Amino acid sequence: MDSINLSNKTDWSFIEEVAEKSGQNPSLCYQCGNCTAGCPYSHFFDYPVSQIMRLLQAGQKDTILSSKAIWLCATCETCTTRCPCEIDVAHIMDTLRIIARRENRVSEKDIKTFYDAFLSSVKQFGRLYEVGTLLTYNLKSGNIMTDADLGPKVMSHNKIHFFPRSIKGKDQVAKIYERYQDKAKKHG
Amino acid sequence: MRVGVFICHCGSNIAGTIDVAKVAEETKKLPGVVYSTTYMYTCSEPGQEEIQKAIKTENLDRVVVAACSPRMHELTFRRTVAKAGLNRYFFEQANIREHISWIGTDKELNTNKAIEAVRMAVEKVKLNKPLFSSSFKINKRVLVIGGGVAGMQAALDCADGGLEVLLVEKSPSVGGMMSRLDKTFPTIDCSICILGPKMVDVAQHEKIKLYAYSEIDEIKGYVGNYQVKIRKKATYVDWNKCTGCGACMEKCPSKNSYDHFNFGIAPTRAINIPFPQAIPKKAKIDPEYCRQFTKGKCGVCAKICPTKAIDYEMQDEIVTEDVGAIIVATGYSLIDMEKLPEYGGGRYPDVISGIQYERLLNASGPTSGHIVRPSDNAEPKTVVFVACAGSRDKSIGIPYCSNFCCMYIAKQAILTKDHIPDSQSYVFYMDIRSPGKGYDEFTRRAQEEYGVKYIRGRVSRIYPKGNKMVVRGADTLLGTQVEVEADLVVLGTAVISNADAGHMAEKLHISYDTFGFYVEGHPKLRPVETNTSGVFLAGACQGPKDIPASVGQGSAAASKVQALFSKDMLESDPAVAKVNINACVGCLKCVGTCPFQAIKEKELRDGRIVADVIETVCAGCGVCTSTCPCGAIQLQHFTDNQILAEVNAICLK
Amino acid sequence: MAEREYAYFSGCSLEGTASEYDASVRAVLKELNVRFREPDDWSCCGSTPAHTVDHVFAAALAARNLRLIEKIGLDTVIAPCPACMTAFKKAQHSMTESEIFKNKVNELLDEPYNCGVESKSALQVLFEDVGLDAIAERVTHALPGLKVAPYYGCILNRPPEIAKFDDPENPISMDKVLMAAGVEVTNFAFKLECCGAAFGVAKREMVNQLTYKVLSMALDSGANCIAVACPLCQQNLDLRQEQVNKTMGSNLNIPILYFTQILGLVYGLPPREIGIDKLVVSADDIVYSRITVEEMRKRAELEAQAKAKKPEKKIAKEEVKTEENE
C-alpha cells in the first residue's frame, strides 16, 4: 500500500456529504473496533467496518466506494447497537451504498443486480414476485443456475406461485418510482 | 468619590479580543472615575504595586479591576487595596476575560461589552460600604468521612498533628477498596501488608475516634462549628463484648449470604467478620440472610457466642458530634456488569469483574489465593482481560476514563502468570494509559517478560461454547475480527461515583458533577478544597484515582485542615445580612426562610419585636433580603441598591 | 384483547415462500382472539433493496402501506416479517423525527401519510399485548423431548431506538412466550447472529457459512429444533440447510419452525393448517411426539413418584444439622 498524501488526497467534501446524508458525525469514531468485532460479515469484507470508518475520516472516497465491504453489509445493525460512540454505523454503510450506486461505482455487481431485479419486480407488480425476481437475477447476472437446486424443494412444498400477483395500485407504486427518479434528475 | 479603574491585558488573553486602551479611555469618562489605566498582568506583583501607587498618588477611595473572574482573583485584589489602606470591600472586579474576551470573537462587540462591564462595577463600587469581619472561635476537631486509604491517611496526618479526629466508615471495617486488593502496581507490593499497619494505627491512635459501620445522617453549622449527626447502624452484635473469635461465623447455618467484601465472588455466612485483618475485628449480622430475622427462628450464634455479645433486638443509634472541619473521602463504586449485556457478566459465572479477580488472587480471599473458575472450580489456562468495560462509553453514559484499569489489568495478567505458569493471558485494550512513575515500564514488562498478549481493539461479544467462553473482539492493528476461547474472562469495569454521592453532597452543601463526583474548588489550584469553606476532598470521590494519588490527597486535605486550625479564631465573612431596626416591622418572615436558622427575633427596649442576625451563622445567601417586605434586612455588599445600580448601569440609556 | 383491533400486513414473502408463517400467525392470533383487518391492495414494503437506492424513496414504499392502514382507521399494524416491520418502523421514525423528511416522502405519494400507525412484530404483540398468561391459558398439548433454540435474527429488536422492543443484546421475549406455552428452550448464544439475510441469492457461500455457525451453535446448546420469526432466517436455515451441508461438508438435519407454528402445535391445531408440511427439513417427528397436557401431567407424576424418596432425606439431614447446632 503506497503512502497517502493527506494534504491533497483528503476529500473533505465527501466526508461532509456522508455526514450530511447520514446525519452521523464521522469524527465521533475513536477506532475502538467494536463494529468490526461484532460484524458477522467481517471475514468476507475487503475492509472491516472500522477501517471503512477510518477511511471515511481520512476522506478516501475512491477506496470506500470501490470496496466490496459496503455491499456485503446486510444491515444486521450489530455495529449500530454496540457502538460506544453512538454512531449509526449501519446507516453510514447504507449511505455509502446509495452514493456508490448514484455514481455507478458498485463493486458487487451481483448484489446490485439482485436488488434491481427485486425492485423492478415491485415496480412492475406492486409486490415482490419471487420466481420472477430470481429468474431476472439469473439472466442479468449470468449465473443461470443460481439456486436451481432449491427449485424442486420449493415446488414440492408448493411454497410459491408461478404467476405474479399484481395489485390494483401497482401504478401508484410505479408512480413512487417515477416521482423519485424525476426528483433525482432535477436535484442531480 | 474617587474611583480608579485598572484594565488588565492578561497578556493576549484579554487584549487579544478587547481593545483595552479604548476601554480605559471610555471608562475614564464615567462619573466618579478619576483614574483609568491598563496593565499587562495586573495580578502580578508590579501590577498590584501599580494599584497601590495609584491609590496613594491619585488618592483613590474606590478601586475597580477589569480582568479575569472574581472567582479567580477577588481575594488577591482585596488584599492589594487593603495593604494600601482601603477597606477591602471598596473593591469590585469586572470579569472581562471568562465572560467576554474568551467567548466573543468580534473585537468591537467585546470592547463595548467590556466597557459596560466596567460601568456596572463602577456604579456598584460607589455604593460599597466598608465592612469589617468579626472573629469567632473554631472547634479544632475534624471529621473524616470514609475509611479507605485516602480517609485513613487524612485521619492519621491530622491526628499526628495533634488534632482530634472522628473517622466515620459506612462498612464494618476500615480499609476500603485497597484492603480488597491482592498486590499493588507497579511494585507488586502486597496490598494488605502495606495497608494493614495503617489500619491498626487508625484503630490505636489515641487522637482518632473510629465510627465503623456508621453513616452521616445530618450536618449543620458552618466552618469552625459543625454539628454532625452520626448513625451507628445496628450490627446485632455488642462490639464491646465481641472478641472477634469467629465462632459464630463457623457455626452460622445460613451459608449463602451475599459477601459484600468479596463482591459476591463467593458466599459468606449471615453473621461474619468481613476479612481476617478487619479493623475493628468484630462480627456483624446481615438481617437479609440471618434465619433469626428471615424465619424468626435459629439463634445458633447467640448460643455459640462465648461472650454473649449477640443482640437481635439492637437498634440504630444516633450520636451527635461537634467538629470544625470535614474531610470527605467517600471513594467510588464500580459499574454493575449487567450494564454490559453483550459481555454476559452476571449471566455467565466465568465472566467476572476485576475486583472479584483480586479476591480470587488474594491469599485471604475465598479461594485462599488459588485462581479457579467460579463455574467448575477448574484452574483457568486462558484468561482474557477486557479493558474499558463500560469506561469511555458514551452509550452507557460513562464518557470518561477510569484512570487505573490499564495498570491493574497489567498487574493481574502478571500475577496470573505467577500463579499459573502454563497459562496465557490476553488483554483487549483501546489505549494503554500508564502515565505514572514506573507505570509504562510495568505494562511493557507484562508483555515483554510475561508474554501477555495485548490486542488493540474492543470486545464486542462474549458467549459460552462448551465449557469455554468465546471472546469475540477486533484487532484493529491487524484489521480483523479475532476470537479467543477463554476459560475465564475478567472485565475492567468502569469506575462510577457512589449511589448516594448526591445525597452526601447535599448534606455537605458541596457541588457534584454530572457523574456524581465532587467538584473541587479549582481544577488546578484548589484540588482538595471545595467551594464550601471547611469542607475538603480526598481520593476517588472527586474522580477516579489510584492509590498514590488518593494518599497524596489525603495528606493534602489534612494539611489544609492543619492550616485552617492553626489559628484559634476565624475571620467571619462580613458580607452577611444586617437588619435596619427602624425599618423592621417584626413580621419575622426572614426567620422562617433563613436556611441556616441565622435569624432570631429580638425584643428592643421599647418592647418592639425585630429580626436579629447571628453574624457568624449567617452564610450570606440573601434569601432573607429578597423575602423582606420592607427592605429592612439587607445582605451587605449585595444590597438592593447595589444590585439595582448594576441593573441601571446596563439598562438605562 | 377482544376490544382492540389491529391491522395485519402479511407482506410479499408471507404470500410466497413463507406462506406457512402467514398461516400459523393468523391461526394463533385467532386462537388468542386477536382481532385484525387487512388493508387491501397493499404493496411491497421496499425491504433492504430500496434502502440502497435512497432513504426517502424507501420510506415512501413503506409509507404507502401505512397510509392504507391509516385509511381503514387502525393505529397499530402487525407485521410478522421483520423486513416489513423494520421498513415501517424506520419510515415512521424518520418521518416523525423530521418534518422535512416527512414532506419529501409525501411528495412521492398519491396520498400523504400522517404518521398515525405504529408497527409491531407478531412476537411483540403476543409478548406485550396478549401477555404470557393468555398464551399459557390456551395450551392443550405438550411436545415432550422438544428442545427449542429461540432464534430472533438481527432486526427484530435492533437497533433499540427503532425497534423499541426487548433487550438488544439478550432478548428474552420469544424464550418467555415459548416457555409460557410449556415448551423447553435452550440457552442459545447466537439468538441474534445474522443468517446472511437477503444475500442467499447473490452471496450463497457467505450465507451458507453464517447459517452453518447458527445451526451448529443451536445443536451445541442441546436444541433439536430452532424457532424463528423471520422468513429470511427460515429460508436460509431450512430451505438452504442442504446447501449448507454441501458447502460445509456437514450433515445437519434440524427442523426450523416459525415460533407461531410451535404455538399452533401446543394449541392442538392440525399440522396442515399451520403449514408444517411446507417445511423442507421435516418436522414430522415433532408432530408425532405431540401429546395432550393430561397425558403429560400423568407422566410427570410418575417420574415425580420415582424420584420422591431422595430429596425428602436431604431435607431431613439439613434439619438434623441445625438441630446439632442448636
Add this chain to the structure above:
Amino acid sequence: MPEIASQELRVVGFLCNWCSYGGADTAGVSRFKQPTDLRIIRVPCSGRVDPLFVVKALLNGADGVLVSGCHPRDCHYSDGNFYARRRLEMLKKLLPFLGIEEKRFHYTWVSASEGARWQQTVTDFTKRIHELGPLHAKKEVTP
C-alpha cells in the same frame, strides 16, 4: 452608552456565584463561543434575586432577563434556589400583566462544571430574544 443596536439586544443575566457564575467561567475557560448580548450580574444565590430586579431591568431597557442558579438540591445555601423557583414562577405569570411577553424571562439551573450547558443556555435564550425583537422599540425610558 447604547449597545451596538444593529447587532445586539440587551440581555441581563442574574447568576448565582457558586454554580452558574462558575459555569459561565468554565464556558469561558473552555473558550465556548457565545453571543455577546448578555450582561452578567453576580449574586451570591439565585435566592437573592428579587423579582423586582427582573421587572426593573425589563422596564428600564432590557429585552430579556435570564436567571440561573444551582441545580435543585445542589444549592450552596441548601435551598436558596427553591425560594428562587417559587418567586420566579410567580413572576412568570405576572409579566403579561405588565405587557411583557413571558418568554422574555427565563430561569434555569447550570452547575459550575456545565460549561457546555451554559453555552447552550445563552445561545438559545439570546436567539429567543432576537426572535421576539426589541422590547423597547418605540418607548424611550428615562431614569
